[in-house]
Amino acid sequence: MRAATIRAHGGPEVVEVGEVPEPRPGPGQVAVDVRAAALNHLDLWVRRGWPGLHVSFPHVLGSDVAGVVAEVGPGVDAPRPGDAVVLSPGIGCGRCPRCLAGEENLCRRYTIIGEHVAGGQAERIVVPARNALPKPPALSFEEAAAVPLTFLTAWHALAGRARVRTGETVLVHAAGSGVGVAAVQIAKLLGARVIATAGSDAKLEKARALGADELVNYETTDFVHEVRRLTDRRGVEVVLEHVGKKTWEGSILAAALGGRIVTVGATTGWDPVTDLRHVFYRQLSILGSTMGSAAELALVLRFVVEGKLRPVVDRVLPLAAVRDAQALLADRAQFGKIVLTP
């Protein structure tokens, strides 16, 4: 089958589209014919590699997948061949106390499709049957593939970890990113006032259309100053941090007394400076969040079906254009998700 793979860790040049052996489903697994697979910043991290990441090359990229079940392994009674599905990107062991509690993203053996195991930017992918959720019929395959990782990440961070309440103000960085697009909508759904930042006025207008109340262009203004101005100098109750080094110090300064900063990623670097005086004196809570549970994804999909959350597809490209797609993502040239079709 054809797949977007990396043959080694490195720059854009290690990404190839070529033939790899077609995977077959084992016990408890299903094989899915991929119709659409979205990109994430995680793809770029995996391509570059990090200490502790061990993959077997060639490694198939891609965490967000929608498709049709082609074949089921022994012991699988659902889904059935022919079912349209969207994949929950996280895989827990299924047996430990965390998994049994429905908190598989806290499982010690937790992994993400396309990270430690083969991904879905390919013609076919094999996953545990429990990861294959019914695709909402109202969504195209491209739209369905644009939901899982970023909406799950934003949902668990804002609803699960930061516990955003009605009337609070939430700062969402990089509102044009996959996580940003999801976070603006989720914070609004939870009843918050949303201050969104982006690097261009065109992206900010799109963020407004998603529900953002206040817009801050971080290229032309100082976002900390703007946040203080927009909150009567109080700061925001919650910051959704996924940018990392470039924004971290500002995120801490933008938080209100007793505020919560929830960090889900570090696109611009994971080793920022933290002035602890601001953390203890202003009694900030710094919360980590990674992914979410399949149950949370099912809830998100319900809100999508009800029209309360909507995936945003920036563009659809053929699988062969994966390098171009990664370059667009690296340059932040998109608003929402870039989706590949095999």
Ligand SMILES: [Zn+2]
């Ligand atoms: Zn487990």
